[in-house]
Amino acid sequence: MSGYLYEKDLVPQKYRILVSVRHDKLVREIASELEMPVQELRRYLIEHLDMILLENLPARAEAAGTKLSDNGEVATALGKEKYTLFIPILPVAAMDSIFRDVNERVRTGIPVAEAVAYGRAQIREALRR
Amino acid sequence: MTILQQIKNKVRARSIHVAYVDVGSCNGCDIEVLACLAPRYDIEQYGIFVHNNPREADVLLVIGAYTPGWEEKLAMVWEKIPPPKAAVAIGNCPISGCLFNRRESFVDPPVKKHIPIAAEVPGCPPRPTEILQAILLVRDAVFANWEGEHP
Amino acid sequence: MKRTVDVNIPLGPIHPCFKEPARLKCEAKGERIVGAEVELGYMKKGIERIMKGRPWQEVMFLAERVCGICSVIHNMVFIEAMEQISSIPVPPRAAYLRVIANELDRMQSHLLANFSYCYTIEHETLGMYLLDLREQVMDELERLTGARVTCAYMIPGGVRCDMPRHNAEILSGSLDRIERDLRRYSGMFADGPMIALRSRGVGILTKEAAQRAHAVGPTARASGITTDGRLIHPTYRQLGFVPLSRTDCDNYARVMVRFDEIIQSISLIRKCLQDLPKGVIRGGGVCKGGETRYSGEAPRGELTYFIKSDEYGRIVDIQIQTPSIMNIEACCHEMIIGADSIADVTATFVSADPCIACTER
Ligand code: SF4
Numbered sequence: 001m002s003g004y005l006y007e008k009d010l011v012p013q014k015y016r017i018l019v020s021v022r023h024d025k026l027v028r029e030i031a032s033e034l035e036m037p038v039q040e041l042r043r044y045l046i047e048h049l050d051m052i053l054l055e056n057l058p059a060r061a062e063a064a065g066t067k068l069s070d071n072g073e074v075a076t077a078l079g080k081e082k083y084t085l086f087i088p089i090l091p092v093a094a095m096d097s098i099f100r101d102v103n104e105r106v107r108t109g110i111p112v113a114e115a116v117a118y119g120r121a122q123i124r125e126a127l128r129r
Numbered sequence: 130m131t132i133l134q135q136i137k138n139k140v141r142a143r144s145i146h147v148a149y150v151d152v153g154s155c156n157g158c159d160i161e162v163l164a165c166l167a168p169r170y171d172i173e174q175y176g177i178f179v180h181n182n183p184r185e186a187d188v189l190l191v192i193g194a195y196t197p198g199w200e201e202k203l204a205m206v207w208e209k210i211p212p213p214k215a216a217v218a219i220g221n222c223p224i225s226g227c228l229f230n231r232r233e234s235f236v237d238p239p240v241k242k243h244i245p246i247a248a249e250v251p252g253c254p255p256r257p258t259e260i261l262q263a264i265l266l267v268r269d270a271v272f273a274n275w276e277g278e279h280p
Numbered sequence: 281m282k283r284t285v286d287v288n289i290p291l292g293p294i295h296p297c298f299k300e301p302a303r304l305k306c307e308a309k310g311e312r313i314v315g316a317e318v319e320l321g322y323m324k325k326g327i328e329r330i331m332k333g334r335p336w337q338e339v340m341f342l343a344e345r346v347c348g349i350c351s352v353i354h355n356m357v358f359i360e361a362m363e364q365i366s367s368i369p370v371p372p373r374a375a376y377l378r379v380i381a382n383e384l385d386r387m388q389s390h391l392l393a394n395f396s397y398c399y400t401i402e403h404e405t406l407g408m409y410l411l412d413l414r415e416q417v418m419d420e421l422e423r424l425t426g427a428r429v430t431c432a433y434m435i436p437g438g439v440r441c442d443m444p445r446h447n448a449e450i451l452s453g454s455l456d457r458i459e460r461d462l463r464r465y466s467g468m469f470a471d472g473p474m475i476a477l478r479s480r481g482v483g484i485l486t487k488e489a490a491q492r493a494h495a496v497g498p499t500a501r502a503s504g505i506t507t508d509g510r511l512i513h514p515t516y517r518q519l520g521f522v523p524l525s526r527t528d529c530d531n532y533a534r535v536m537v538r539f540d541e542i543i544q545s546i547s548l549i550r551k552c553l554q555d556l557p558k559g560v561i562r563g564g565g566v567c568k569g570g571e572t573r574y575s576g577e578a579p580r581g582e583l584t585y586f587i588k589s590d591e592y593g594r595i596v597d598i599q600i601q602t603p604s605i606m607n608i609e610a611c612c613h614e615m616i617i618g619a620d621s622i623a624d625v626t627a628t629f630v631s632a633d634p635c636i637a638c639t640e641r
Pocket of ligand 1: 130156430
């Protein structure tokens, strides 16, 4: 357990950012997409992102939405770029391995929706770790 | 008062260093303080130097309505300033909280509660000339006769 | 992503170069910066929470005090959003006067930003010239609106006060003077060899990174993205507005874009004065209920208001997305990375024209 010398605990401040109207909507959206509890996602965001990035989340999500992705259906459904470059909650390497896994499954004949659901479960696992 | 003390008084009143600290304002007062630097108002002709370093400062300009992030820290800044020192509240925000002092907001005005304030300049925002005048008045009140009052 | 690192150089909250408190934590490897984090929380006033449940007459003044540097545009975007919700028409003369006020505001904001940059790279002479020029612009703003900073010039269905003929003449006279001085100063900046050493090639923000962070305003335009909220504004369309951009992506480009935009603003105001329509300045109207998203181009970039009001014109829900959020984010997570020293960090941070008051509201 580390203490603070100068800075205060920023969790309440970050929580205030995340519960304002637009941020709340976005967090709920991501949580329902990944099928994880909202509280858990919020905790993850608070622990891993700094304040300015939290403030900027809706704009970044918007940028991810408008950018025409050209790397296939699976990548878009999984949010390959969205969750690494635009909303950086996963390291690129972790996402790449999940993406490879999902692609492998699609190749062996499992329907895309099912494979993507599996991929999302993997993302969820990665976030919990 | 000895001659040496008189000289000290005179010199001290001609070299005031100013630091400003923004404790949650709308920026309106900030830029009016900055405008004092402009050649038109020319704060430096009175021997006032805006430096923004608390350890060298004599006058601290407090701007803004005191947000929770500044708890303890404003007092820390105030302690860093060597005496003689004075704090001046610029704008309505540190005086009353201006329009941020409502239900649901996070601010905790007035700043008077947290550090001693020597002078207040009301206005939303005050004009640069008013800020300048306040600093000059504080100079005359606090620094011009410091040696006589604190032998 | 947050990391625990061994060398972490904190800048702020009180720093001689920053006008406002922010805490920048730079991860350094030797002197080279490999990452940066910003922690805010020194300016959070909760203005959106105050706004909720209040009538528009009050929120109008609150909106202005989101940011004191660009108060005119906050006023304008809020009022135009309310007009859009309740379909209130604006008389043409008022629309033109709004543009004049807005462009004067942009000029003073850009001059202040460039002053800060020059001050940070220790070129005080040029900084003071620019600050003096800004006072002349402030005079014009005061003559038009009646106040220097928070002027509440626009109201639903028009503007507060008219511009008499002789004021227009004074304004165009001083515009000539300002333009002459400005060309000289921007020439000094463009050709200064020492300035180029401190600014060229420092703080690169590539086009892709700018798009990712959704950078806006001069910061994005210096990276070759021609986005400008004024392109979709009806009055600016009438004036034939074309956005500027540069492609060198560094501190120098950002400052030069601002210089160029000031000159562009001057020509926009001239055009407005030239064909200023005659007629009333207030049409009147009633604010109603509805929901909208409205954006305008603030000096720092695209400013968006998400407003929901009820039938009496009270604000039910509001969220403000200010340009500084995106720009500071782009600055701290993209531009600063790879800076060669801490001195470059402050210069780069200031070149993005950060405004913490709007970022935290
Ligand atoms: S007094 Fe007015 S202008 Fe000054 S910081 Fe407060 S709200 Fe802004």
